[in-house]
Amino acid sequence: MSLKYAMLGFLSYQPFSGYELKATFDDSVRHFWPADQAQIYRTLAELTKDGWATMEVVPQEDRPNKKVYYITEAGREALRGWLAKPLPLQDHRSAELIQVFFAGQLTDEQALAMFERFAQEYRAGLASLYQIPEQIKAYEDMVGSSREAFFWMLTLEHGIHSTRAVLEWLESVIERLKNKQVPQG
Amino acid sequence: MSLKYAMLGFLSYQPFSGYELKATFDDSVRHFWPADQAQIYRTLAELTKDGWATMEVVPQEDRPNKKVYYITEAGREALRGWLAKPLPLQDHRSAELIQVFFAGQLTDEQALAMFERFAQEYRAGLASLYQIPEQIKAYEDMVGSSREAFFWMLTLEHGIHSTRAVLEWLESVIERLKNKQVPQG
DNA sequence: TTTTAATATATGATTAGACATATATAATAT
DNA sequence: ATATTATATATGTCTAATCATATATTAAAA
Numbered sequence: 001m002s003l004k005y006a007m008l009g010f011l012s013y014q015p016f017s018g019y020e021l022k023a024t025f026d027d028s029v030r031h032f033w034p035a036d037q038a039q040i041y042r043t044l045a046e047l048t049k050d051g052w053a054t055m056e057v058v059p060q061e062d063r064p065n066k067k068v069y070y071i072t073e074a075g076r077e078a079l080r081g082w083l084a085k086p087l088p089l090q091d092h093r094s095a096e097l098i099q100v101f102f103a104g105q106l107t108d109e110q111a112l113a114m115f116e117r118f119a120q121e122y123r124a125g126l127a128s129l130y131q132i133p134e135q136i137k138a139y140e141d142m143v144g145s146s147r148e149a150f151f152w153m154l155t156l157e158h159g160i161h162s163t164r165a166v167l168e169w170l171e172s173v174i175e176r177l178k179n180k181q182v183p184q185g
Numbered sequence: 186m187s188l189k190y191a192m193l194g195f196l197s198y199q200p201f202s203g204y205e206l207k208a209t210f211d212d213s214v215r216h217f218w219p220a221d222q223a224q225i226y227r228t229l230a231e232l233t234k235d236g237w238a239t240m241e242v243v244p245q246e247d248r249p250n251k252k253v254y255y256i257t258e259a260g261r262e263a264l265r266g267w268l269a270k271p272l273p274l275q276d277h278r279s280a281e282l283i284q285v286f287f288a289g290q291l292t293d294e295q296a297l298a299m300f301e302r303f304a305q306e307y308r309a310g311l312a313s314l315y316q317i318p319e320q321i322k323a324y325e326d327m328v329g330s331s332r333e334a335f336f337w338m339l340t341l342e343h344g345i346h347s348t349r350a351v352l353e354w355l356e357s358v359i360e361r362l363k364n365k366q367v368p369q370g
Numbered sequence: 371t372t373t374t375a376a377t378a379t380a381t382g383a384t385t386a387g388a389c390a391t392a393t394a395t396a397a398t399a400t
Numbered sequence: 401a402t403a404t405t406a407t408a409t410a411t412g413t414c415t416a417a418t419c420a421t422a423t424a425t426t427a428a429a430a
Binding site: 188246247 | 389
């Protein structure tokens with residue numbers, strides 16, 4: 001239930017409607033925690049039921065009314081507790097690596113195409129990470145905490161470092177394929 | 186449904202029972218695709234229903250009988266098709282990075298403890314990756330293909346490279362925390 | 371003027387995966 | 401003798417997440 005705590009995290013900065021939360025996820029943590037719109041609304045209902053948030057309907061003239069959610073003191077405690085607590089060991093799944101694992105069944109040409117596709121995707125991913133600092137600056141002004149912004153930047157650093165590492169690996173694989181250094185039998 | 190294709194991949198090497206497949210997953214692709222025992226048995230049933238595998242009961246004297254699954258020609262085609270086909274863009278979730286993103290709410294001491302925990306886990310993960318080449322050698326003898334083994338090794342390289350990159354990042358974060366280089370407000 | 375886009379919330383259905391548990395056989399260890 | 405471990409398969413239940421779709425309002429664009 002990390003989504004619950006991620007949502008509490010944002011609500012600890014300021015109140016949000018579901019629609020605003022979705023947009024906020026999309027331009028901050030999307031690269032390591034994409035959030036589904038339907039799930040956000042359902043989880044807001046859960047947070048309210050848990051007593052971790054309260055809801056207020058805000059009438060708007062120029063737009064449809066919205067439901068704004070406020071974190072409660074119990075919510076803040078739950079968040080702090082979760083942040084300080086060790087996570088159960090997570091495991092990551094990668095369908096790409098399954099394709100790599102069995103790529104011996106492809107021709108060298110097909111394998112090369114596969115790795116070049118991956119490299120292209122990772123380069124695009126890296127490029128999109130480079131856009132994030134601007135968004136962080138905007139949120140920093142909003143939240144007014146350079147400490148918070150520091151840790152946001154760390155998640156970006158993580159993304160850049162690990163993406164670069166994967167890209168270097170991909171490029172070395174591509175090299176080996178091009179140089180016919182891959183066993184045929 | 187990557188699990189289905191991963192299972193087809195192993196079945197393309199040789200027939201397996203569900204129990205044997207589970208063991209094989211555990212010492213080959215576990216680090217990027219952990220497989221649940223129950224799911225393996227259910228997916229074997231699906232593969233059979235799809236016409237991608239057939240089943241034969243093998244009586245054993247010294248052990249309980251087993252159901253051995255054989256890939257069909259249709260299964261091989263499905264596997265080759267999937268391997269050559271671009272995957273829909275995958276997204277990775279990381280609860281750890283959610284904790285990092287909101288770690289500004291912790292004290293420096295708590296944050297330091299968190300990052301040192303992560304570093305410990307990644308070091309342990311790296312150590313376990315170093316054990317894999319032996320297993321790969323064993324399977325290489327079984328499958329008798331240095332080409333297959335080459336691609337298995339690539340997934341290991343990937344794990345080592347990206348884990349090292351994350352570890353370097355973690356160590357730089359730990360440094361900054363120890364040197365009081367993290368903004369307080 | 372009609373359509374499209376943005377804002378806003380909600381529900382129904384499905385799936386992949388996780389977790390618990392049940393059952394059974396045979397070998398081994400205490 | 402008894403308990404544990406390894407081998408072997410199976411089912412029930414739950415949850416997180418996905419996908420499709422529905423509804424409604426207002427502004428902007430065609």
